[in-house]
Amino acid sequence: MSGGDHAPVAAVTGGAGGIGEACVRRLRSDGWQVVVLDIDIDQARAVAERHGAVAHAIDLADERSIEEAAAFVEREVGPCQGLAAVAAHLENPHRPESQDYAEWEDILRVNLTGTFRTLTCFGRGMLERRSGSIVTVGSITAFNSSPLQAYGPTKAAIINISRNLAVAWGRSGIRVNCVCPGPTRTPAVEASYARGERNPDTMIRETALGRLVRPEEVANAIAFLLSEDAGAITGIELPVDSGTLATQLWGLYGGVPEPMER
Numbered sequence: 001m002s003g004g005d006h007a008p009v010a011a012v013t014g015g016a017g018g019i020g021e022a023c024v025r026r027l028r029s030d031g032w033q034v035v036v037l038d039i040d041i042d043q044a045r046a047v048a049e050r051h052g053a054v055a056h057a058i059d060l061a062d063e064r065s066i067e068e069a070a071a072f073v074e075r076e077v078g079p080c081q082g083l084a085a086v087a088a089h090l091e092n093p094h095r096p097e098s099q100d101y102a103e104w105e106d107i108l109r110v111n112l113t114g115t116f117r118t119l120t121c122f123g124r125g126m127l128e129r130r131s132g133s134i135v136t137v138g139s140i141t142a143f144n145s146s147p148l149q150a151y152g153p154t155k156a157a158i159i160n161i162s163r164n165l166a167v168a169w170g171r172s173g174i175r176v177n178c179v180c181p182g183p184t185r186t187p188a189v190e191a192s193y194a195r196g197e198r199n200p201d202t203m204i205r206e207t208a209l210g211r212l213v214r215p216e217e218v219a220n221a222i223a224f225l226l227s228e229d230a231g232a233i234t235g236i237e238l239p240v241d242s243g244t245l246a247t248q249l250w251g252l253y254g255g256v257p258e259p260m261e262r
């Protein structure tokens, strides 16, 4: 793909965040025109400036804002061919009986309703043109139990939504896939380590590779699934998790083994 005015257009929601910015960087280097969409418009502008992209505000909790952002992309930048739906409301681990229901509603509004609405709003132009590719961002918390009481169920729902749309829109030329990161060292997560809400060493012990994921490694998977190289791939979930899902039963047998001696 070559850059310039006729380059295909991709929108990245949550583009101001850690994984979002890595996506913007990677998609720009792959030759896409990129629109950075985020509720944090100052950060979105800074990311856009760093990578030669366009910034625009979006609030996934507000249906008009999502409609307006999709219309902005089509009107001001060009036909949207790729969508990376990265934005999410994160959550800290807690016990179910101490759930804050205001936060529960916020998480469902943004991650569940907001993501679904983003897909349908940005999908409209793709359906008219019978061409487009969408990547949603789930999480490994979608596949098993975790103490992320509201966030985990919304990420499981994002997988279900992605598969539904992959089938509903497949014969209209639109692919929909879901990338599911494991613990990824983004600034938001690093800040959470610093506040003592998560422990990177505990998390590393649960990986097969013995290290956490880098934001650009999630972005690489998203860029692949958005690209024509993935032209026959739709309706899948791709974990990018340093092998965390694979280690599940090893704790029963003493944990993940240390490296073999040479």
Ligand SMILES: NC(=O)c1ccc[n+]([C@@H]2O[C@H](COP(=O)([O-])OP(=O)(O)OC[C@H]3O[C@@H](n4cnc5c(N)ncnc54)[C@H](O)[C@@H]3O)[C@@H](O)[C@H]2O)c1
Pocket (backbone or CB within 6 Å): 013, 014, 015, 016, 017, 018, 019, 020, 037, 038, 039, 040, 058, 059, 060, 061, 086, 087, 088, 089, 090, 110, 137, 138, 139, 140, 180, 181, 182, 183, 184, 185, 186, 187, 188, 189
């Ligand atoms: N970092 C991890 O360990 C990890 C693991 C699994 C999944 N994920 C997923 O990856 C994605 C990115 O995570 P991250 O670590 O880069 O987090 P992040 O907080 O850096 O990025 C999230 C972005 O979404 C934006 N956002 C939040 N609410 C919004 C709203 N209402 N409207 C529009 N934008 C909004 C934030 O401003 C932020 O820029 C999320 O979907 C997250 O659930 C991350």
